[in-house]
Amino acid sequence: MTKAVVDSGGRQVAKDNKKALSRRNFLHGIAFVAPALIILLIFVFYPAVQTFITSLTTDRINRSGRFVGFENYVKLFGNADFRKDVLNTLVYAVLYAPIVVIVALLFALLLNRKDLKFVGFFRTFMFLPYVISMTVAAIAWDFILSPSLGLIPYWLGRITGIQHIDLLGSSSTAMITIVLITVWKNFGYFMVIFLAGLQGISQELYEAAALDGVNVWQKFWYITVPALRPTFVYIMIFGLIGSFQVFDQVFIMTSGGPDRATETIVYRIYTEAFGNGKLGYASALSYVLLIMTLIVGLCVLVNNARHEKEEIA
Structure with missing residues:
Protein backbone atom coordinates (compact mmCIF):
# COMPACT_ATOMS: atom_id res chain seq x y z
CA MET A 1 0.00 0.00 0.00
CA THR A 2 2.74 2.43 1.05
CA LYS A 3 4.80 1.63 -2.06
CA ALA A 4 1.79 2.23 -4.32
CA VAL A 5 1.13 5.58 -2.66
CA VAL A 6 4.80 6.58 -3.07
CA ASP A 7 4.79 5.56 -6.75
CA SER A 8 1.57 7.46 -7.34
CA GLY A 9 2.98 10.53 -5.61
CA GLY A 10 6.20 10.32 -7.62
CA ARG A 11 4.30 10.13 -10.89
CA GLN A 12 2.22 13.15 -9.87
CA VAL A 13 5.36 15.14 -8.99
CA ALA A 14 6.96 14.20 -12.34
CA LYS A 15 3.77 15.20 -14.15
CA ASP A 16 3.66 18.56 -12.34
CA ASN A 17 7.33 19.16 -13.11
CA LYS A 18 6.76 18.41 -16.78
CA LYS A 19 3.83 20.85 -16.87
CA ALA A 20 5.91 23.53 -15.16
CA LEU A 21 8.78 22.98 -17.60
CA SER A 22 6.43 23.16 -20.59
CA ARG A 23 4.86 26.35 -19.21
CA ARG A 24 8.28 27.90 -18.66
CA ASN A 25 9.45 26.98 -22.16
CA PHE A 26 6.24 28.41 -23.61
CA LEU A 27 6.71 31.70 -21.75
CA HIS A 28 10.34 31.89 -22.81
CA GLY A 29 9.31 31.27 -26.41
CA ILE A 30 6.70 34.01 -26.24
CA ALA A 31 9.29 36.39 -24.77
CA PHE A 32 11.70 35.69 -27.64
CA VAL A 33 9.14 36.09 -30.44
CA ALA A 34 7.22 38.98 -28.84
CA PRO A 35 9.38 41.76 -30.40
CA ALA A 36 8.95 40.29 -33.89
CA LEU A 37 5.21 39.76 -33.33
CA ILE A 38 4.79 43.35 -32.13
CA ILE A 39 6.60 44.66 -35.22
CA LEU A 40 4.44 42.47 -37.48
CA LEU A 41 1.26 43.62 -35.76
CA ILE A 42 2.18 47.30 -36.05
CA PHE A 43 3.73 47.38 -39.51
CA VAL A 44 2.03 44.47 -41.34
CA PHE A 45 -1.24 43.21 -39.88
CA TYR A 46 -2.68 46.53 -38.70
CA PRO A 47 -1.96 48.31 -42.04
CA ALA A 48 -3.40 45.31 -43.93
CA VAL A 49 -6.63 45.40 -41.92
CA GLN A 50 -6.84 49.19 -42.15
CA THR A 51 -6.25 49.07 -45.92
CA PHE A 52 -9.08 46.59 -46.35
CA ILE A 53 -11.42 48.80 -44.30
CA THR A 54 -10.39 51.81 -46.38
CA SER A 55 -11.08 49.86 -49.59
CA LEU A 56 -14.74 49.67 -48.51
CA THR A 57 -15.06 53.45 -48.30
CA THR A 58 -14.80 56.52 -50.53
CA ASP A 59 -12.01 58.02 -48.41
CA ARG A 60 -9.87 60.62 -50.13
CA ILE A 61 -6.42 61.82 -49.21
CA ASN A 62 -7.78 65.11 -47.83
CA ARG A 63 -11.05 63.97 -46.25
CA SER A 64 -12.97 60.98 -44.93
CA GLY A 65 -15.59 59.34 -47.11
CA ARG A 66 -18.56 57.09 -46.58
CA PHE A 67 -18.88 53.33 -46.38
CA VAL A 68 -19.79 51.84 -49.78
CA GLY A 69 -19.09 48.13 -49.27
CA PHE A 70 -17.57 46.45 -52.31
Missing part, protein backbone atom coordinates in the same frame (compact mmCIF):
# COMPACT_ATOMS: atom_id res chain seq x y z
CA GLU A 71 -18.50 49.24 -54.71
CA ASN A 72 -14.84 50.09 -55.36
CA TYR A 73 -14.15 46.48 -56.37
CA VAL A 74 -17.14 46.50 -58.74
CA LYS A 75 -15.86 49.72 -60.34
CA LEU A 76 -12.41 48.16 -60.69
CA PHE A 77 -13.49 45.17 -62.69
CA GLY A 78 -15.71 47.32 -64.88
CA ASN A 79 -12.87 49.71 -65.68
CA ALA A 80 -11.05 49.18 -69.00
CA ASP A 81 -7.92 50.96 -67.70
CA PHE A 82 -7.71 48.51 -64.79
CA ARG A 83 -7.93 45.55 -67.16
CA LYS A 84 -5.14 47.12 -69.20
CA ASP A 85 -3.02 47.48 -66.03
CA VAL A 86 -3.62 43.84 -65.08
CA LEU A 87 -2.67 42.73 -68.59
CA ASN A 88 0.51 44.84 -68.50
CA THR A 89 1.45 43.41 -65.10
CA LEU A 90 0.88 39.83 -66.27
CA VAL A 91 2.87 40.46 -69.48
CA TYR A 92 5.71 41.88 -67.43
CA ALA A 93 5.64 38.88 -65.06
CA VAL A 94 5.48 36.33 -67.90
CA LEU A 95 8.46 37.99 -69.61
CA TYR A 96 10.55 38.78 -66.54
CA ALA A 97 10.36 35.60 -64.47
CA PRO A 98 11.51 33.08 -67.14
CA ILE A 99 14.21 35.39 -68.53
CA VAL A 100 15.74 36.17 -65.14
CA VAL A 101 15.68 32.48 -64.18
CA ILE A 102 17.38 31.39 -67.42
CA VAL A 103 20.02 34.15 -67.31
CA ALA A 104 20.77 33.54 -63.62
CA LEU A 105 21.04 29.78 -64.15
CA LEU A 106 23.34 30.13 -67.17
CA PHE A 107 25.74 32.42 -65.31
CA ALA A 108 25.58 30.18 -62.23
CA LEU A 109 26.53 27.15 -64.32
CA LEU A 110 29.34 29.11 -65.94
CA LEU A 111 30.73 30.48 -62.66
CA ASN A 112 30.42 27.12 -60.91
CA ARG A 113 33.19 25.66 -63.07
CA LYS A 114 36.33 24.80 -61.11
CA ASP A 115 38.68 25.47 -64.03
CA LEU A 116 37.60 29.11 -64.37
CA LYS A 117 40.20 31.66 -63.28
CA PHE A 118 39.30 34.75 -61.24
CA VAL A 119 35.94 33.16 -60.41
CA GLY A 120 35.56 35.28 -57.26
CA PHE A 121 36.02 38.48 -59.25
CA PHE A 122 33.47 37.45 -61.88
CA ARG A 123 30.91 36.42 -59.25
CA THR A 124 31.29 39.77 -57.50
CA PHE A 125 31.10 41.65 -60.81
CA MET A 126 27.87 39.87 -61.77
CA PHE A 127 26.33 40.52 -58.35
CA LEU A 128 27.14 44.25 -58.27
CA PRO A 129 24.04 45.47 -60.22
CA TYR A 130 21.82 43.97 -57.53
CA VAL A 131 23.50 46.16 -54.90
CA ILE A 132 22.64 49.32 -56.83
CA SER A 133 19.35 50.99 -55.94
CA MET A 134 16.69 50.46 -58.59
CA THR A 135 16.07 54.22 -58.59
CA VAL A 136 19.72 54.95 -59.38
CA ALA A 137 19.83 52.19 -62.00
CA ALA A 138 16.64 53.47 -63.66
CA ILE A 139 18.00 57.03 -63.84
CA ALA A 140 21.25 55.75 -65.36
CA TRP A 141 19.47 53.60 -67.94
CA ASP A 142 17.08 56.43 -68.77
CA PHE A 143 20.15 58.49 -69.73
CA ILE A 144 21.80 55.57 -71.58
CA LEU A 145 18.61 55.03 -73.62
CA SER A 146 18.02 58.71 -74.34
CA PRO A 147 17.29 59.07 -78.11
CA SER A 148 19.52 62.14 -78.41
CA LEU A 149 22.30 61.43 -75.89
CA GLY A 150 22.22 57.71 -75.11
CA LEU A 151 24.94 55.28 -76.14
CA ILE A 152 22.58 52.45 -77.06
CA PRO A 153 20.43 54.51 -79.51
CA TYR A 154 23.66 55.91 -80.99
CA TRP A 155 25.15 52.48 -81.72
CA LEU A 156 21.82 51.09 -82.88
CA GLY A 157 21.62 54.02 -85.27
CA ARG A 158 25.11 53.27 -86.57
CA ILE A 159 24.18 49.62 -87.12
CA THR A 160 20.66 49.98 -88.50
CA GLY A 161 20.84 53.45 -90.03
CA ILE A 162 17.78 54.54 -88.01
CA GLN A 163 18.59 57.65 -86.02
CA HIS A 164 17.22 58.67 -82.58
CA ILE A 165 15.71 55.29 -81.71
CA ASP A 166 13.45 55.74 -78.67
CA LEU A 167 13.12 52.33 -77.04
CA LEU A 168 11.22 53.72 -74.05
CA GLY A 169 9.03 55.98 -76.18
CA SER A 170 7.53 53.25 -78.35
CA SER A 171 4.64 51.13 -77.07
CA SER A 172 6.06 48.09 -78.88
CA THR A 173 9.48 48.19 -77.18
CA ALA A 174 8.96 50.00 -73.86
CA MET A 175 7.81 46.99 -71.84
CA ILE A 176 10.50 44.57 -73.03
CA THR A 177 13.12 47.27 -72.45
CA ILE A 178 12.02 47.67 -68.83
CA VAL A 179 11.98 43.89 -68.43
CA LEU A 180 15.55 43.54 -69.70
CA ILE A 181 16.77 46.37 -67.47
CA THR A 182 15.19 44.69 -64.45
CA VAL A 183 16.74 41.35 -65.42
CA TRP A 184 20.16 43.05 -65.59
CA LYS A 185 19.52 44.58 -62.18
CA ASN A 186 18.33 41.43 -60.36
CA PHE A 187 19.86 38.36 -62.02
CA GLY A 188 22.97 38.51 -59.80
CA TYR A 189 20.95 37.77 -56.68
CA PHE A 190 19.25 34.75 -58.23
CA MET A 191 22.61 33.64 -59.66
CA VAL A 192 24.02 33.44 -56.13
CA ILE A 193 21.02 31.36 -55.04
CA PHE A 194 21.56 28.99 -57.96
CA LEU A 195 25.27 28.78 -57.13
CA ALA A 196 24.43 27.72 -53.58
CA GLY A 197 22.11 25.04 -54.96
CA LEU A 198 24.68 23.80 -57.48
CA GLN A 199 27.38 23.52 -54.84
CA GLY A 200 25.04 21.44 -52.71
CA ILE A 201 24.79 18.72 -55.37
CA SER A 202 27.10 15.79 -54.68
CA GLN A 203 29.86 15.41 -57.28
CA GLU A 204 29.59 11.65 -56.89
CA LEU A 205 26.35 11.76 -58.88
CA TYR A 206 28.12 13.37 -61.84
CA GLU A 207 31.06 10.98 -61.56
CA ALA A 208 28.77 7.95 -61.53
CA ALA A 209 26.87 9.33 -64.52
CA ALA A 210 30.13 9.89 -66.40
CA LEU A 211 31.10 6.26 -65.84
CA ASP A 212 27.76 5.25 -67.40
CA GLY A 213 28.55 7.30 -70.50
CA VAL A 214 25.99 10.08 -69.80
CA ASN A 215 26.54 13.26 -71.85
CA VAL A 216 26.53 16.83 -70.53
CA TRP A 217 22.91 17.54 -71.47
CA GLN A 218 21.66 14.36 -69.77
CA LYS A 219 23.62 15.24 -66.61
CA PHE A 220 22.01 18.65 -66.57
CA TRP A 221 18.46 17.39 -67.24
CA TYR A 222 18.44 14.31 -65.00
CA ILE A 223 20.76 15.39 -62.15
CA THR A 224 21.07 19.17 -61.98
CA VAL A 225 17.47 20.19 -62.70
CA PRO A 226 15.82 17.74 -60.21
CA ALA A 227 18.35 18.65 -57.52
CA LEU A 228 17.66 22.36 -58.07
CA ARG A 229 13.86 22.04 -57.92
CA PRO A 230 13.55 23.68 -54.44
CA THR A 231 15.80 26.49 -55.69
CA PHE A 232 13.64 26.91 -58.80
CA VAL A 233 10.51 27.14 -56.65
CA TYR A 234 12.05 29.80 -54.38
CA ILE A 235 13.30 31.87 -57.32
CA MET A 236 10.05 31.58 -59.28
CA ILE A 237 7.93 32.65 -56.30
CA PHE A 238 10.12 35.63 -55.43
CA GLY A 239 10.59 36.52 -59.09
CA LEU A 240 6.84 36.56 -59.72
CA ILE A 241 6.10 38.47 -56.52
CA GLY A 242 8.75 41.02 -57.45
CA SER A 243 7.36 41.34 -60.98
CA PHE A 244 3.89 42.08 -59.61
CA GLN A 245 5.38 44.88 -57.50
CA VAL A 246 7.28 46.63 -60.31
CA PHE A 247 7.12 50.39 -59.83
CA ASP A 248 10.42 52.31 -59.59
CA GLN A 249 11.61 51.75 -63.16
CA VAL A 250 8.15 52.43 -64.60
CA PHE A 251 7.77 55.63 -62.57
CA ILE A 252 11.21 56.98 -63.51
CA MET A 253 11.61 55.88 -67.13
CA THR A 254 8.13 55.90 -68.69
CA SER A 255 5.56 57.17 -66.14
CA GLY A 256 3.28 54.39 -67.37
CA GLY A 257 3.53 55.41 -71.01
CA PRO A 258 3.56 55.53 -73.88
CA ASP A 259 -0.20 55.19 -74.19
CA ARG A 260 -0.38 53.18 -70.92
CA ALA A 261 1.85 50.49 -72.46
CA THR A 262 3.89 50.14 -69.25
CA GLU A 263 1.32 51.16 -66.65
CA THR A 264 1.21 48.40 -64.02
CA ILE A 265 -1.09 47.83 -61.06
CA VAL A 266 1.36 49.28 -58.53
CA TYR A 267 1.86 52.39 -60.66
CA ARG A 268 -1.92 52.72 -60.91
CA ILE A 269 -2.20 52.42 -57.12
CA TYR A 270 0.28 55.28 -56.79
CA THR A 271 -1.51 57.54 -59.26
CA GLU A 272 -4.95 56.86 -57.77
CA ALA A 273 -3.79 57.41 -54.18
CA PHE A 274 -1.39 60.33 -54.55
CA GLY A 275 -2.36 61.73 -57.93
CA ASN A 276 -6.15 61.55 -57.76
CA GLY A 277 -6.38 61.31 -53.96
CA LYS A 278 -8.73 58.28 -54.06
CA LEU A 279 -7.50 56.28 -51.07
CA GLY A 280 -10.49 53.92 -51.05
CA TYR A 281 -10.12 53.04 -54.71
CA ALA A 282 -6.33 52.64 -54.39
CA SER A 283 -6.81 50.37 -51.37
CA ALA A 284 -9.14 48.15 -53.40
CA LEU A 285 -6.47 47.97 -56.10
CA SER A 286 -3.94 46.94 -53.45
CA TYR A 287 -6.08 44.05 -52.29
CA VAL A 288 -6.69 42.84 -55.82
CA LEU A 289 -2.91 42.80 -56.30
CA LEU A 290 -2.50 40.89 -53.02
CA ILE A 291 -5.00 38.25 -54.14
CA MET A 292 -3.27 37.90 -57.52
CA THR A 293 0.10 37.43 -55.80
CA LEU A 294 -1.29 34.81 -53.41
CA ILE A 295 -2.93 32.87 -56.24
CA VAL A 296 0.28 32.77 -58.28
CA GLY A 297 2.39 31.78 -55.27
CA LEU A 298 -0.02 29.00 -54.32
CA CYS A 299 -0.11 27.72 -57.90
CA VAL A 300 3.69 27.43 -57.94
CA LEU A 301 3.73 25.62 -54.58
CA VAL A 302 0.93 23.21 -55.56
CA ASN A 303 2.61 22.44 -58.87
CA ASN A 304 5.90 21.75 -57.09
CA ALA A 305 4.21 19.48 -54.52
CA ARG A 306 2.53 17.54 -57.34
CA HIS A 307 5.86 16.98 -59.09
CA GLU A 308 7.47 15.84 -55.84
CA LYS A 309 4.70 13.28 -55.28
CA GLU A 310 5.12 12.00 -58.83
CA GLU A 311 8.86 11.58 -58.27
CA ILE A 312 8.32 9.70 -55.00
CA ALA A 313 5.72 7.46 -56.66
Whole structure:
Protein backbone atom coordinates (compact mmCIF):
# COMPACT_ATOMS: atom_id res chain seq x y z
CA MET A 1 0.00 0.00 0.00
CA THR A 2 2.74 2.43 1.05
CA LYS A 3 4.80 1.63 -2.06
CA ALA A 4 1.79 2.23 -4.32
CA VAL A 5 1.13 5.58 -2.66
CA VAL A 6 4.80 6.58 -3.07
CA ASP A 7 4.79 5.56 -6.75
CA SER A 8 1.57 7.46 -7.34
CA GLY A 9 2.98 10.53 -5.61
CA GLY A 10 6.20 10.32 -7.62
CA ARG A 11 4.30 10.13 -10.89
CA GLN A 12 2.22 13.15 -9.87
CA VAL A 13 5.36 15.14 -8.99
CA ALA A 14 6.96 14.20 -12.34
CA LYS A 15 3.77 15.20 -14.15
CA ASP A 16 3.66 18.56 -12.34
CA ASN A 17 7.33 19.16 -13.11
CA LYS A 18 6.76 18.41 -16.78
CA LYS A 19 3.83 20.85 -16.87
CA ALA A 20 5.91 23.53 -15.16
CA LEU A 21 8.78 22.98 -17.60
CA SER A 22 6.43 23.16 -20.59
CA ARG A 23 4.86 26.35 -19.21
CA ARG A 24 8.28 27.90 -18.66
CA ASN A 25 9.45 26.98 -22.16
CA PHE A 26 6.24 28.41 -23.61
CA LEU A 27 6.71 31.70 -21.75
CA HIS A 28 10.34 31.89 -22.81
CA GLY A 29 9.31 31.27 -26.41
CA ILE A 30 6.70 34.01 -26.24
CA ALA A 31 9.29 36.39 -24.77
CA PHE A 32 11.70 35.69 -27.64
CA VAL A 33 9.14 36.09 -30.44
CA ALA A 34 7.22 38.98 -28.84
CA PRO A 35 9.38 41.76 -30.40
CA ALA A 36 8.95 40.29 -33.89
CA LEU A 37 5.21 39.76 -33.33
CA ILE A 38 4.79 43.35 -32.13
CA ILE A 39 6.60 44.66 -35.22
CA LEU A 40 4.44 42.47 -37.48
CA LEU A 41 1.26 43.62 -35.76
CA ILE A 42 2.18 47.30 -36.05
CA PHE A 43 3.73 47.38 -39.51
CA VAL A 44 2.03 44.47 -41.34
CA PHE A 45 -1.24 43.21 -39.88
CA TYR A 46 -2.68 46.53 -38.70
CA PRO A 47 -1.96 48.31 -42.04
CA ALA A 48 -3.40 45.31 -43.93
CA VAL A 49 -6.63 45.40 -41.92
CA GLN A 50 -6.84 49.19 -42.15
CA THR A 51 -6.25 49.07 -45.92
CA PHE A 52 -9.08 46.59 -46.35
CA ILE A 53 -11.42 48.80 -44.30
CA THR A 54 -10.39 51.81 -46.38
CA SER A 55 -11.08 49.86 -49.59
CA LEU A 56 -14.74 49.67 -48.51
CA THR A 57 -15.06 53.45 -48.30
CA THR A 58 -14.80 56.52 -50.53
CA ASP A 59 -12.01 58.02 -48.41
CA ARG A 60 -9.87 60.62 -50.13
CA ILE A 61 -6.42 61.82 -49.21
CA ASN A 62 -7.78 65.11 -47.83
CA ARG A 63 -11.05 63.97 -46.25
CA SER A 64 -12.97 60.98 -44.93
CA GLY A 65 -15.59 59.34 -47.11
CA ARG A 66 -18.56 57.09 -46.58
CA PHE A 67 -18.88 53.33 -46.38
CA VAL A 68 -19.79 51.84 -49.78
CA GLY A 69 -19.09 48.13 -49.27
CA PHE A 70 -17.57 46.45 -52.31
CA GLU A 71 -18.50 49.24 -54.71
CA ASN A 72 -14.84 50.09 -55.36
CA TYR A 73 -14.15 46.48 -56.37
CA VAL A 74 -17.14 46.50 -58.74
CA LYS A 75 -15.86 49.72 -60.34
CA LEU A 76 -12.41 48.16 -60.69
CA PHE A 77 -13.49 45.17 -62.69
CA GLY A 78 -15.71 47.32 -64.88
CA ASN A 79 -12.87 49.71 -65.68
CA ALA A 80 -11.05 49.18 -69.00
CA ASP A 81 -7.92 50.96 -67.70
CA PHE A 82 -7.71 48.51 -64.79
CA ARG A 83 -7.93 45.55 -67.16
CA LYS A 84 -5.14 47.12 -69.20
CA ASP A 85 -3.02 47.48 -66.03
CA VAL A 86 -3.62 43.84 -65.08
CA LEU A 87 -2.67 42.73 -68.59
CA ASN A 88 0.51 44.84 -68.50
CA THR A 89 1.45 43.41 -65.10
CA LEU A 90 0.88 39.83 -66.27
CA VAL A 91 2.87 40.46 -69.48
CA TYR A 92 5.71 41.88 -67.43
CA ALA A 93 5.64 38.88 -65.06
CA VAL A 94 5.48 36.33 -67.90
CA LEU A 95 8.46 37.99 -69.61
CA TYR A 96 10.55 38.78 -66.54
CA ALA A 97 10.36 35.60 -64.47
CA PRO A 98 11.51 33.08 -67.14
CA ILE A 99 14.21 35.39 -68.53
CA VAL A 100 15.74 36.17 -65.14
CA VAL A 101 15.68 32.48 -64.18
CA ILE A 102 17.38 31.39 -67.42
CA VAL A 103 20.02 34.15 -67.31
CA ALA A 104 20.77 33.54 -63.62
CA LEU A 105 21.04 29.78 -64.15
CA LEU A 106 23.34 30.13 -67.17
CA PHE A 107 25.74 32.42 -65.31
CA ALA A 108 25.58 30.18 -62.23
CA LEU A 109 26.53 27.15 -64.32
CA LEU A 110 29.34 29.11 -65.94
CA LEU A 111 30.73 30.48 -62.66
CA ASN A 112 30.42 27.12 -60.91
CA ARG A 113 33.19 25.66 -63.07
CA LYS A 114 36.33 24.80 -61.11
CA ASP A 115 38.68 25.47 -64.03
CA LEU A 116 37.60 29.11 -64.37
CA LYS A 117 40.20 31.66 -63.28
CA PHE A 118 39.30 34.75 -61.24
CA VAL A 119 35.94 33.16 -60.41
CA GLY A 120 35.56 35.28 -57.26
CA PHE A 121 36.02 38.48 -59.25
CA PHE A 122 33.47 37.45 -61.88
CA ARG A 123 30.91 36.42 -59.25
CA THR A 124 31.29 39.77 -57.50
CA PHE A 125 31.10 41.65 -60.81
CA MET A 126 27.87 39.87 -61.77
CA PHE A 127 26.33 40.52 -58.35
CA LEU A 128 27.14 44.25 -58.27
CA PRO A 129 24.04 45.47 -60.22
CA TYR A 130 21.82 43.97 -57.53
CA VAL A 131 23.50 46.16 -54.90
CA ILE A 132 22.64 49.32 -56.83
CA SER A 133 19.35 50.99 -55.94
CA MET A 134 16.69 50.46 -58.59
CA THR A 135 16.07 54.22 -58.59
CA VAL A 136 19.72 54.95 -59.38
CA ALA A 137 19.83 52.19 -62.00
CA ALA A 138 16.64 53.47 -63.66
CA ILE A 139 18.00 57.03 -63.84
CA ALA A 140 21.25 55.75 -65.36
CA TRP A 141 19.47 53.60 -67.94
CA ASP A 142 17.08 56.43 -68.77
CA PHE A 143 20.15 58.49 -69.73
CA ILE A 144 21.80 55.57 -71.58
CA LEU A 145 18.61 55.03 -73.62
CA SER A 146 18.02 58.71 -74.34
CA PRO A 147 17.29 59.07 -78.11
CA SER A 148 19.52 62.14 -78.41
CA LEU A 149 22.30 61.43 -75.89
CA GLY A 150 22.22 57.71 -75.11
CA LEU A 151 24.94 55.28 -76.14
CA ILE A 152 22.58 52.45 -77.06
CA PRO A 153 20.43 54.51 -79.51
CA TYR A 154 23.66 55.91 -80.99
CA TRP A 155 25.15 52.48 -81.72
CA LEU A 156 21.82 51.09 -82.88
CA GLY A 157 21.62 54.02 -85.27
CA ARG A 158 25.11 53.27 -86.57
CA ILE A 159 24.18 49.62 -87.12
CA THR A 160 20.66 49.98 -88.50
CA GLY A 161 20.84 53.45 -90.03
CA ILE A 162 17.78 54.54 -88.01
CA GLN A 163 18.59 57.65 -86.02
CA HIS A 164 17.22 58.67 -82.58
CA ILE A 165 15.71 55.29 -81.71
CA ASP A 166 13.45 55.74 -78.67
CA LEU A 167 13.12 52.33 -77.04
CA LEU A 168 11.22 53.72 -74.05
CA GLY A 169 9.03 55.98 -76.18
CA SER A 170 7.53 53.25 -78.35
CA SER A 171 4.64 51.13 -77.07
CA SER A 172 6.06 48.09 -78.88
CA THR A 173 9.48 48.19 -77.18
CA ALA A 174 8.96 50.00 -73.86
CA MET A 175 7.81 46.99 -71.84
CA ILE A 176 10.50 44.57 -73.03
CA THR A 177 13.12 47.27 -72.45
CA ILE A 178 12.02 47.67 -68.83
CA VAL A 179 11.98 43.89 -68.43
CA LEU A 180 15.55 43.54 -69.70
CA ILE A 181 16.77 46.37 -67.47
CA THR A 182 15.19 44.69 -64.45
CA VAL A 183 16.74 41.35 -65.42
CA TRP A 184 20.16 43.05 -65.59
CA LYS A 185 19.52 44.58 -62.18
CA ASN A 186 18.33 41.43 -60.36
CA PHE A 187 19.86 38.36 -62.02
CA GLY A 188 22.97 38.51 -59.80
CA TYR A 189 20.95 37.77 -56.68
CA PHE A 190 19.25 34.75 -58.23
CA MET A 191 22.61 33.64 -59.66
CA VAL A 192 24.02 33.44 -56.13
CA ILE A 193 21.02 31.36 -55.04
CA PHE A 194 21.56 28.99 -57.96
CA LEU A 195 25.27 28.78 -57.13
CA ALA A 196 24.43 27.72 -53.58
CA GLY A 197 22.11 25.04 -54.96
CA LEU A 198 24.68 23.80 -57.48
CA GLN A 199 27.38 23.52 -54.84
CA GLY A 200 25.04 21.44 -52.71
CA ILE A 201 24.79 18.72 -55.37
CA SER A 202 27.10 15.79 -54.68
CA GLN A 203 29.86 15.41 -57.28
CA GLU A 204 29.59 11.65 -56.89
CA LEU A 205 26.35 11.76 -58.88
CA TYR A 206 28.12 13.37 -61.84
CA GLU A 207 31.06 10.98 -61.56
CA ALA A 208 28.77 7.95 -61.53
CA ALA A 209 26.87 9.33 -64.52
CA ALA A 210 30.13 9.89 -66.40
CA LEU A 211 31.10 6.26 -65.84
CA ASP A 212 27.76 5.25 -67.40
CA GLY A 213 28.55 7.30 -70.50
CA VAL A 214 25.99 10.08 -69.80
CA ASN A 215 26.54 13.26 -71.85
CA VAL A 216 26.53 16.83 -70.53
CA TRP A 217 22.91 17.54 -71.47
CA GLN A 218 21.66 14.36 -69.77
CA LYS A 219 23.62 15.24 -66.61
CA PHE A 220 22.01 18.65 -66.57
CA TRP A 221 18.46 17.39 -67.24
CA TYR A 222 18.44 14.31 -65.00
CA ILE A 223 20.76 15.39 -62.15
CA THR A 224 21.07 19.17 -61.98
CA VAL A 225 17.47 20.19 -62.70
CA PRO A 226 15.82 17.74 -60.21
CA ALA A 227 18.35 18.65 -57.52
CA LEU A 228 17.66 22.36 -58.07
CA ARG A 229 13.86 22.04 -57.92
CA PRO A 230 13.55 23.68 -54.44
CA THR A 231 15.80 26.49 -55.69
CA PHE A 232 13.64 26.91 -58.80
CA VAL A 233 10.51 27.14 -56.65
CA TYR A 234 12.05 29.80 -54.38
CA ILE A 235 13.30 31.87 -57.32
CA MET A 236 10.05 31.58 -59.28
CA ILE A 237 7.93 32.65 -56.30
CA PHE A 238 10.12 35.63 -55.43
CA GLY A 239 10.59 36.52 -59.09
CA LEU A 240 6.84 36.56 -59.72
CA ILE A 241 6.10 38.47 -56.52
CA GLY A 242 8.75 41.02 -57.45
CA SER A 243 7.36 41.34 -60.98
CA PHE A 244 3.89 42.08 -59.61
CA GLN A 245 5.38 44.88 -57.50
CA VAL A 246 7.28 46.63 -60.31
CA PHE A 247 7.12 50.39 -59.83
CA ASP A 248 10.42 52.31 -59.59
CA GLN A 249 11.61 51.75 -63.16
CA VAL A 250 8.15 52.43 -64.60
CA PHE A 251 7.77 55.63 -62.57
CA ILE A 252 11.21 56.98 -63.51
CA MET A 253 11.61 55.88 -67.13
CA THR A 254 8.13 55.90 -68.69
CA SER A 255 5.56 57.17 -66.14
CA GLY A 256 3.28 54.39 -67.37
CA GLY A 257 3.53 55.41 -71.01
CA PRO A 258 3.56 55.53 -73.88
CA ASP A 259 -0.20 55.19 -74.19
CA ARG A 260 -0.38 53.18 -70.92
CA ALA A 261 1.85 50.49 -72.46
CA THR A 262 3.89 50.14 -69.25
CA GLU A 263 1.32 51.16 -66.65
CA THR A 264 1.21 48.40 -64.02
CA ILE A 265 -1.09 47.83 -61.06
CA VAL A 266 1.36 49.28 -58.53
CA TYR A 267 1.86 52.39 -60.66
CA ARG A 268 -1.92 52.72 -60.91
CA ILE A 269 -2.20 52.42 -57.12
CA TYR A 270 0.28 55.28 -56.79
CA THR A 271 -1.51 57.54 -59.26
CA GLU A 272 -4.95 56.86 -57.77
CA ALA A 273 -3.79 57.41 -54.18
CA PHE A 274 -1.39 60.33 -54.55
CA GLY A 275 -2.36 61.73 -57.93
CA ASN A 276 -6.15 61.55 -57.76
CA GLY A 277 -6.38 61.31 -53.96
CA LYS A 278 -8.73 58.28 -54.06
CA LEU A 279 -7.50 56.28 -51.07
CA GLY A 280 -10.49 53.92 -51.05
CA TYR A 281 -10.12 53.04 -54.71
CA ALA A 282 -6.33 52.64 -54.39
CA SER A 283 -6.81 50.37 -51.37
CA ALA A 284 -9.14 48.15 -53.40
CA LEU A 285 -6.47 47.97 -56.10
CA SER A 286 -3.94 46.94 -53.45
CA TYR A 287 -6.08 44.05 -52.29
CA VAL A 288 -6.69 42.84 -55.82
CA LEU A 289 -2.91 42.80 -56.30
CA LEU A 290 -2.50 40.89 -53.02
CA ILE A 291 -5.00 38.25 -54.14
CA MET A 292 -3.27 37.90 -57.52
CA THR A 293 0.10 37.43 -55.80
CA LEU A 294 -1.29 34.81 -53.41
CA ILE A 295 -2.93 32.87 -56.24
CA VAL A 296 0.28 32.77 -58.28
CA GLY A 297 2.39 31.78 -55.27
CA LEU A 298 -0.02 29.00 -54.32
CA CYS A 299 -0.11 27.72 -57.90
CA VAL A 300 3.69 27.43 -57.94
CA LEU A 301 3.73 25.62 -54.58
CA VAL A 302 0.93 23.21 -55.56
CA ASN A 303 2.61 22.44 -58.87
CA ASN A 304 5.90 21.75 -57.09
CA ALA A 305 4.21 19.48 -54.52
CA ARG A 306 2.53 17.54 -57.34
CA HIS A 307 5.86 16.98 -59.09
CA GLU A 308 7.47 15.84 -55.84
CA LYS A 309 4.70 13.28 -55.28
CA GLU A 310 5.12 12.00 -58.83
CA GLU A 311 8.86 11.58 -58.27
CA ILE A 312 8.32 9.70 -55.00
CA ALA A 313 5.72 7.46 -56.66
